[in-house]
Amino acid sequence: MEKLVIEGGVPLRGTICVSGSKNAALPILFAALLLDGPVTFHNVPRLRDISTAVAMLGVLGCPAGFTDDKGHTIRAEAGRLLPEAPYELVKTMRASVLVLGPLLARLGRARVALPGGCAIGARPVEQHTRALEKMGAVLELDSGYIVGRCDRLRGADITFDFPTVGGTEHLIMAASLAEGDTFLRNAAREPEVVDLADFLNACGARISGQGTDTVHIRGVSGLRGETYSIMPDRIEAGTFLAAAAVTGGDCDIAGCPVEELTAVMAKMGEMGISLEPHENGVAVHRTGPLRGVDMTTRPYPGFPTDMQAQLMVLMALAEGSSTVEEKIFENRFMHVPELSRMGADIKLSGSRAVIRGVRQLTGAPVMASDLRASASLVIAGLAARGKTQVQRIYHLDRGYEGIERKLEQVGARIRRERDEG
Ligand code: EPZ
Numbered sequence: 001m002e003k004l005v006i007e008g009g010v011p012l013r014g015t016i017c018v019s020g021s022k023n024a025a026l027p028i029l030f031a032a033l034l035l036d037g038p039v040t041f042h043n044v045p046r047l048r049d050i051s052t053a054v055a056m057l058g059v060l061g062c063p064a065g066f067t068d069d070k071g072h073t074i075r076a077e078a079g080r081l082l083p084e085a086p087y088e089l090v091k092t093m094r095a096s097v098l099v100l101g102p103l104l105a106r107l108g109r110a111r112v113a114l115p116g117g118c119a120i121g122a123r124p125v126e127q128h129t130r131a132l133e134k135m136g137a138v139l140e141l142d143s144g145y146i147v148g149r150c151d152r153l154r155g156a157d158i159t160f161d162f163p164t165v166g167g168t169e170h171l172i173m174a175a176s177l178a179e180g181d182t183f184l185r186n187a188a189r190e191p192e193v194v195d196l197a198d199f200l201n202a203c204g205a206r207i208s209g210q211g212t213d214t215v216h217i218r219g220v221s222g223l224r225g226e227t228y229s230i231m232p233d234r235i236e237a238g239t240f241l242a243a244a245a246v247t248g249g250d251c252d253i254a255g256c257p258v259e260e261l262t263a264v265m266a267k268m269g270e271m272g273i274s275l276e277p278h279e280n281g282v283a284v285h286r287t288g289p290l291r292g293v294d295m296t297t298r299p300y301p302g303f304p305t306d307m308q309a310q311l312m313v314l315m316a317l318a319e320g321s322s323t324v325e326e327k328i329f330e331n332r333f334m335h336v337p338e339l340s341r342m343g344a345d346i347k348l349s350g351s352r353a354v355i356r357g358v359r360q361l362t363g364a365p366v367m368a369s370d371l372r373a374s375a376s377l378v379i380a381g382l383a384a385r386g387k388t389q390v391q392r393i394y395h396l397d398r399g400y401e402g403i404e405r406k407l408e409q410v411g412a413r414i415r416r417e418r419d420e421g
Pocket of ligand 1: 166
């Protein structure tokens with residue numbers, strides 16, 4: 001295993017470039033299963049989760065891969081598809097369950113491992129399966145696998161119990177090749193859902209309403225391969241905004257999406273962070289003290305749960321008290337005990353955290369538990385006095401491309417080491 005060793009206290013200065021969005025790239029890669037013909041994706045981040053998705057596509061008969069060993073372009077072409085998504089791959093990345101709908105749409109049958117939970121929650125998928133059944137799929141659970149079959153999926157009028165991101169993406173893919181019209185109501189409005197729909201429309205799908213709470217998909221008989229560029233990663237960008245701000249630095253986050261980060265930028269502005277959008281990114285700096293704020297995570301366009309752990313580090317060093325209500329996941333405070341080991345003053349009660357700002361955090365060995373908790377520990381290490389060792393950074397490598405290289409380029413004292421621990 002590996003760890004990151006960070007000597008904190010250096011204000012970050014310079015330009016950090018944002019990579020392509022992991023959470024847009026994953027469903028878009030799986031959408032390659034729907035296409036007749038080769039497809040090329042640009043601006044794909046080089047991440048562990050992307051490698052898992054590429055492996056999954058290969059197992060399903062849709063060979064995919066980066067076109068060179070440094071670039072960010074993936075080429076894929078669905079051949080004779082196979083119906084089985086094995087547990088060994090699904091258990092490493094639960095988003096793999098999204099292949100179920102495309103396989104049913106193309107083959108009329110599928111055997112996809114039911115994803116387990118993860119550190120942040122049970123993460124069931126009943127919204128996905130109920131909706132697919134409404135479209136005519138017959139789904140059974142057999143030894144931990146969802147076994148599905150159908151004739152041709154039929155368009156349906158579906159209302160989600162809540163705006164599920166994966167559920168919306170899953171059903172957009174399944175409905176694209178269904179017979180007739182599908183309406184997804186109470187749909188997720190996240191930018192990554194919009195990017196998927198825009199990609200499928202480029203391939204000949206007939207989707208409208210993406211980005212609103214009602215998505216209308218008119219099924220078509222086939223989709224062609226196209227070339228498409230993945231949107232920038234708004235959560236990676238937000239993570240770097242927090243890192244620059246917490247160190248009292250002065251950075252330019254190049255490629256930072258602005259419209260897709262309004263809730264995050266508004267909250268950071270309330271804390272006294274200066275954010276100046278410009279034509280190809282956002283300039284971020286902080287000179288004065290951080291101010292405590294209250295924040296609740298909500299579906300888009302509310303404050304994103306994927307930025308909750310990162311903002312909490314800013315709160316831990318702010319003047320006064322702050323509160324966090326985590327409304328999306330039932331167990332997304334795994335970073336709190338680790339931040340407390342660095343001197344943060346955080347009290348938890350159910351889905352609520354109360355944070356009392358302290359003057360300084362102190363470096364310590366800490367343990368990553370999930371992707372965004374790991375990011376918050378890196379941010380805390382950058383701000384803390386002394387040395388921080390963030391262990392089990394395979395969690396971090398799932399969603400941040402070369403994070404230590406990007407941070408080192410703006411002055412951070414950070415290095416990756418083998419971890420014998
Ligand atoms: C996506 O997960 C993202 N992952 C998550 O990012 C993100 O936190 C989440 O959306 C919310 O924005 C990807 O896009 C790959 P949901 P997803 O379906 O689709 C519950 C990261 O750090 N739920 O909107 O799984 C679920 O358990 C990751 O990059 C059901 O109960 O999110 C959760 O509590 C973490 N039944 C809530 O709804 C269902 O059928 C939101 O889930 C589906 C979801």
